[in-house]
Amino acid sequence: MTSFALKNDRLLQVALDNEEILATAGSMVACSGNIKFEKALLGGEGLFGVLKRKVTTEQFELMCVKGSGIVYFANKAQEISILPLNNEKVFIESNSLLAFDKNLKTNVAFAGIAGATSGQGLFTTTVEGIGHVAVISQGGILAFEVNGIYPFCVDPDAFIGYQGNVQKEFIFDVNWKTMIGENSGESYQLKFTGQGIVYIQAAERPRPKS
Amino acid sequence: MIYNYETLPDNDNLNNYSYCLNVVNQMIITKGKMIAYYGMLRFEAIGVNLLDLIVQESLNTPRYGNNFVVVTGQGKLVLGDRACEIASYDLEDAHLTVKASRVLAFSPSLICQESTLAGYLTFLGTGQLIASSNGPVVFLEAPAKVDPDAILGWADLPSPSYHYDYEYIKDVFSAVGSLAGLKKSGEERQLNFTGKGTILIQSSEQ
Structure with a gap:
């Protein structure tokens, strides 16, 4: 497994020893040693994977980072968190991904109608296997356990991803008062049930202007 | 750290940027500041409702009333x-004024009124208030002069007045100066606090 570490909460440090990782194109801030950067042509997903990303617009531009040495990554001074995956599958928004191990498999998954109305798109990215994923967020990610005891709801604008056997449900807290313009500002919520972990950030993404 | 209902703190920060509130009865929060919750909570707009009997005493601000929702459950x-x-x-028996855009939540036991300075809310009484700031809050003893952008609020102080630099006033009164807009330091207007009390300042000009 490639060694991922945080130099500080906004700078990711990866030590490579003849290894290869994938990172968002243009996210390298410094490197030492013998490191090569290449455009990841197929992003490890094959030709079909590329086509799928084109069609679903769940796109990210990746680069292959390989060689031996130390590389630093950052994105707009946003907080970085490292998620270790041990044969697990995590669902994450593609624009929250910063870097991940080469031997992790990424794919596109259908996020449900929920994604469309919450402005995140209909599709989400899955990362699966053994290795590390570096995730960017505003203010760091918060992890919440979902179990059957208490219902757990999040604001779709603060949602980042989830893992485990979790069902996502979109709820509209709309009543007659919404109709006369007195909405509660929290009318759309994502409700999670099942067993797993949900990741959110302490900031609401600005909604795309419509 | 993975939080669940039991490990979430009662009324404490999770990190610098998020706060967990244990809702027992009612709480008044600003729209859109909820990022997650466990349990059965309902978000009610302040409109025509029986609930309003509880908040009408506390929310004495027609201009900002639509910014808030009542959380019950x-x-x-x-x-x-x-x-x-x-x-x-x-x-506790407080008199605190906070920039309206920075208020996140307050308990209904507080009385919220509009400050005479536009864009600020004054809280009277005893209860809990949660507010955000751009950068950590710095407490300053009055009397002092503060940049209007950096101010978060003030406690136990009379409403401030604006203080303009003498050079700026001179420019305004002289026709040449006001036309050319000369000698602007960007700090020609300051909030002037007099009396005894505490001023809350953000570490940023936003």
Whole structure:
């Protein structure tokens, strides 16, 4: 497994020893040693994977980072968190991904109608296997356990991803008062049930202007 | 750290940018600041409702009334505001004024009124107030002069007045100066606090 570490909460440090990782194109801030950067042509997903990303617009531009040495990554001074995956599958928004191990498999998954109305798109990215994923967020990610005891709801604008056997449900807290313009500002919520972990950030993404 | 209902703190920060509130009865929060919650909570707009009997005493602000919602039920509510620092203030017989855009939540036991300075809310009484700030809050003893952008609020102080630099006034009165807009330092207008009390300042000009 490639060694991922945080130099500080906004700078990711990866030590490579003849290894290869994938990172968002243009996210390298410094490197030492013998490191090569290449455009990841197929992003490890094959030709079909590329086509799928084109069609679903769940796109990210990746680069292959390989060689031996130390590389630093950052994105707009946003907080970085490292998620270790041990044969697990995590669902994450593609624009929250910063870097991940080469031997992790990424794919596109259908996020449900929920994604469309919450402005995140209909599709989400899955990362699966053994290795590390570096995730960017505003203010760091918060992890919440979902179990059957208490219902757990999040604001779709603060949602980042989830893992485990979790069902996502979109709820509209709309009543007659919404109709006369007195909405509660929290009318759309994502409700999670099942067993797993949900990741959110302490900031609401600005909604795309419509 | 993975939080669940039991490990979430009662009324404490999760990190600098998020705050967990244990809702037992009612709480008044600003729209859109909820980022997650456990339990059965309902978010009600302040409109025509029986609930309004509870808040009509406390929410004495027609201009900002539409900014707030009442949370009812039992559960743990996590608040966040654009990754800004969040702090909770336990007020006791207080007289605290805070920038309206920085208020996240307050208990209905407080009385919320509009300050004479536009864009600010004054809280009277005893209860909890949660507010965000761009950068950690700095407490300053009055009397002092503060940049209007950096101010978060003030406690136990009379409403401030604006203080203009003498050079700026001179420019305004002289026709040449006001036409050319010369000699502007960017700090020609300051909020002037007099009396005894505390001023709350953000570490940023936003």
